[in-house]
Amino acid sequence: MxxxxxxxxxxxxxxxxxxxxxxxxxxxxxxxxxxxxxxxxxxxxxxxxxxxxxxxxxxSYPSALWPTFIELLKETPQQPGILTHTWATVFATVLGFTGAIVLGTAIAAVLWWWERLYKVLDPYLVVANAMPKTAFVPIFYLWLGASLSVYGMSLAISLFITILMIYSGFQGIDPNKVKLALTFGASKGQILRKVVLPGSVPTLIAALKVNAGLSLVGVVVGEFQSANLGLGYLIQYGSQIFKMNIVMTAITILAIVSSVMYLAISWLESAVMRRR
Amino acid sequence: MQASATGGAGAISPKVEISDVSLRYFGREGEIEALRGVSLTIAPGEFVAIIGQSGCGKSTLLSLISGILKPTSGTILLDGRPVTGPNRKVGYMLQQDYLFEWRTILENAVLGAEIQGANMTKARERARMLLTRYGLGQFLHYLPRQLSGGMRQRVALARTLCTDPDIVLLDEPFAALDSQTRIALADEVAEILRREGKTAILVTHDIGEAISMAERIIVLSRRPGQVKSNHPIRFATPDSRRPTPFTARNAPEFNKYFNTLWQELEVHVEG
Structure with missing residues (x-):
C-alpha cells in the first residue's frame, strides 16, 4: 500500500x-x-x-533461450553479435515511425492548407493506405539496396495511415475554436500553429502508438528479404539452418522491444496529457 | 413603427453604422437568405440587444460586424470606416468559452494579444489584472478543465477585453450556463462593460436577459432577418442611473417590456 x-x-x-x-x-x-x-x-x-x-x-525451450542469447552475444567476423542485430532493428523502427509522424504531419498540414489538393488526392491516399506495403519489400530492395530498403519499408508502412489519421484529427478540431482565432484576425498560419496543431496532440500520440507496431512489422519483413543485419535477418537465418533456439531468442527480444516501445509511448502520453 | 433602427443620440457620430446589409449563404442544397436589408445605427457607449427566433440571423449579424463574414450587399461602418476584415476595435464573445484546453487560464486570456502581435509583457500584465478583478487571481496557472462553467466564461470575458476593444459583441454568452450563474454573470458583465464605456451588442433569444442588460432592444424578424422594431428600454430610478440587470428584473417596467416583446416574437411563431 x-x-x-x-x-x-x-x-x-x-x-x-x-x-x-x-x-x-x-x-x-x-x-x-x-x-x-x-x-x-x-x-x-x-x-x-x-x-x-x-x-x-x-x-525449442525457454530454458535454451538464455544460453543461446549468451552465445549470440559473441561477435565473429562472419556474424555480428545479437545486440548489434537488436540495435539495427530498433534503430530502423524508431527512424521509421518518427519519420512517419514528422512527414505525415507535414503532409497533413499541406493538405489542410490546400483543401482542394486533399480532395484530389483523397482516393489515392485511401488506396495507398489499404495496399499491403510488404508486397513492395522485393521492389524496395532493388530500388534502395540492403539497409535503405529496410528504412524505406519502416517509413512506408506507417506513413499513409499517419497522414489519414492526422488529417482527420485536424478536421476534428472544433470549428468554433478556429472562429475564435479568426475574430482576433488570425492568419491561416496562426490558425495552424496556435489552434490546429496543438489541438491535434492527442491524435499525434494515437498515431505514434499505431506506428510503432506497424514500423516494427515493416522492419522485420524488410530484414527477411534484404538485410544481413537485424532480428528479422536472424530469424530468417536461424530457420534456414534449422536452429530454433536462434529464432525463438530473436522473437523473444522482439516481444521485449515492442513492450519497451509501448511503455515509452505510454509514458510520453501521460507526460503530454497531464497538460489537458 | 418604422422598420429602421436609429440610436437616440443622432447628433453624435455613430460607433457602428449598418446600412442596407443583406447576406445569403450558399450551399449544395441551395441558397439561404439570412439577412435582408438590415440598417442599424449604434452610438458610442450604447448597450444594444438584438433578439429574435433561433435562426433569424442574429449571430450572422455579429459575424458581419466582426468582419469574419462579408455581406452579400450593403455596408458596415465602424467609426465611419468600412469593415473589410477582423478589426482590433471589436471583441467577440462566443456562445461558449472555447478555452484551449492545452493552455493555462493566463495563456488563454492573452490569446488575442498573441495573435495580434501585441507586446506580450503588457498583455500578460493586463490579463493578470483583469483575471484578478474577476476573482480568478489564484487560478492563473490552472487549466480550463479545473474551472467551473461560470469561471470559464469569465476567462473568456478577460480574453475578449485583454485586447481592449471599443466594441464588444456578445453572442448569447451565457447560454451554456445554469440559470443562477447566468443572472449573476450577466450582472457582472453589464457592470464591467458600462464602467469601461464599451459599446456592446448582445445577441440573445432570452427576452429577460435583453431587457435587464440593454438600453435598447432591436427585434429581428424570422428568416430572412429584417429589423422589425426598435425599443428603447428606460427604467425610472431615483438617481436616474440605470439599475443593474438584477434589480431591473424587479422593476415595474420590466414586465411591461417583457409582454410587448413577447408578443412581437409570438407573432412570428404564427406568421
Whole structure:
C-alpha cells in the first residue's frame, strides 16, 4: 500500500477501509492472474517438447533461450553479435515511425492548407493506405539496396495511415475554436500553429502508438528479404539452418522491444496529457 | 413603427453604422437568405440587444460586424470606416468559452494579444489584472478543465477585453450556463462593460436577459432577418442611473417590456 493509500485508510470510516481493502484485493488478483498466464505459458513451452508431445526441433525451450542469447552475444567476423542485430532493428523502427509522424504531419498540414489538393488526392491516399506495403519489400530492395530498403519499408508502412489519421484529427478540431482565432484576425498560419496543431496532440500520440507496431512489422519483413543485419535477418537465418533456439531468442527480444516501445509511448502520453 | 433602427443620440457620430446589409449563404442544397436589408445605427457607449427566433440571423449579424463574414450587399461602418476584415476595435464573445484546453487560464486570456502581435509583457500584465478583478487571481496557472462553467466564461470575458476593444459583441454568452450563474454573470458583465464605456451588442433569444442588460432592444424578424422594431428600454430610478440587470428584473417596467416583446416574437411563431 502506498503512503497516500495508508493515509486514506487511516482517516477512513470502517466501511471505506473495507472498500479500499476490496479494491486492493481485486488489483492483486488481476496482477497475479496476469503473471500466472505467463508462467503457465512458459512451463507448457518447456514441458511439452521435453515430454515429446511437441517436436523440440520446431519449438525449442525457454530454458535454451538464455544460453543461446549468451552465445549470440559473441561477435565473429562472419556474424555480428545479437545486440548489434537488436540495435539495427530498433534503430530502423524508431527512424521509421518518427519519420512517419514528422512527414505525415507535414503532409497533413499541406493538405489542410490546400483543401482542394486533399480532395484530389483523397482516393489515392485511401488506396495507398489499404495496399499491403510488404508486397513492395522485393521492389524496395532493388530500388534502395540492403539497409535503405529496410528504412524505406519502416517509413512506408506507417506513413499513409499517419497522414489519414492526422488529417482527420485536424478536421476534428472544433470549428468554433478556429472562429475564435479568426475574430482576433488570425492568419491561416496562426490558425495552424496556435489552434490546429496543438489541438491535434492527442491524435499525434494515437498515431505514434499505431506506428510503432506497424514500423516494427515493416522492419522485420524488410530484414527477411534484404538485410544481413537485424532480428528479422536472424530469424530468417536461424530457420534456414534449422536452429530454433536462434529464432525463438530473436522473437523473444522482439516481444521485449515492442513492450519497451509501448511503455515509452505510454509514458510520453501521460507526460503530454497531464497538460489537458 | 418604422422598420429602421436609429440610436437616440443622432447628433453624435455613430460607433457602428449598418446600412442596407443583406447576406445569403450558399450551399449544395441551395441558397439561404439570412439577412435582408438590415440598417442599424449604434452610438458610442450604447448597450444594444438584438433578439429574435433561433435562426433569424442574429449571430450572422455579429459575424458581419466582426468582419469574419462579408455581406452579400450593403455596408458596415465602424467609426465611419468600412469593415473589410477582423478589426482590433471589436471583441467577440462566443456562445461558449472555447478555452484551449492545452493552455493555462493566463495563456488563454492573452490569446488575442498573441495573435495580434501585441507586446506580450503588457498583455500578460493586463490579463493578470483583469483575471484578478474577476476573482480568478489564484487560478492563473490552472487549466480550463479545473474551472467551473461560470469561471470559464469569465476567462473568456478577460480574453475578449485583454485586447481592449471599443466594441464588444456578445453572442448569447451565457447560454451554456445554469440559470443562477447566468443572472449573476450577466450582472457582472453589464457592470464591467458600462464602467469601461464599451459599446456592446448582445445577441440573445432570452427576452429577460435583453431587457435587464440593454438600453435598447432591436427585434429581428424570422428568416430572412429584417429589423422589425426598435425599443428603447428606460427604467425610472431615483438617481436616474440605470439599475443593474438584477434589480431591473424587479422593476415595474420590466414586465411591461417583457409582454410587448413577447408578443412581437409570438407573432412570428404564427406568421
Amino acid at each position: 502506498s503512503k497516500a493509500e495508508l493515509a486514506l485508510a487511516a482517516a477512513a470510516s470502517p466501511q471505506y477501509a473495507e472498500w479500499l481493502r476490496g479494491e486492493r484485493r481485486s488489483r492483486l488478483i488481476v496482477r497475479g492472474a496476469q503473471f500466472a498466464v505467463l508462467i503457465v505459458f512458459l512451463v507448457l513451452w518447456e514441458l511439452l517438447p521435453k515430454a515429446h508431445i511437441l517436436n523440440p526441433m520446431l519449438t
